[in-house]
Amino acid sequence: MNWHDLSEEETEYLWRRVNRAVxxxxxxxxxxxxxxxxxQVFDVSQGFNGIGFLEDAEMQILKAFQSCTLEQEFMYALDWQHECYLFNPxxxxxxxxxxxxxVPVIPNGDYCFFIQQDFQWGLLGDPRQQTITIFGSPLIKAIERNAPFLLQK
Known part of the structure; x- marks a missing residue:
């Protein structure tokens, strides 16, 4: 399985680090x-209305993650109040x-964050605002090259 559970200690450390970073x-x-x-902040409220948006977002965002990482590189997938993982895109x-x-790409009730291990870039899903925030030049450029329908302006 590609999703590697983080220990409780690792998860607590990462959330403290995330809280400081963002x-x-x-x-x-x-x-x-x-x-x-x-x-960049994107309204993803339309993503709650159809499965097609979710599948497209997963596919395109995964391509963006792949373009920003080396083949053996892992990144964090953090789901507030749930299991958190390391995974290789x-x-x-x-x-x-x-x-x-x-960990969903489009927040479905909890905050969901995908962050590069050195915290240079990431995707931050906010369910209350129904937004996704992309930070860091490498990921912003990768998303711009092949944006999911949901993130097209």
Missing amino acids: KWKPGSIFASIKPPKPF HAPIDKNEFGEWP
């Missing part, structure tokens, strides 16, 4: 994501019993 205060009524520049992507990634 200035996010989970649980706060004013929880907002403020990633390092450059970043170049390996086959296993899906759960619902036919979805264990």
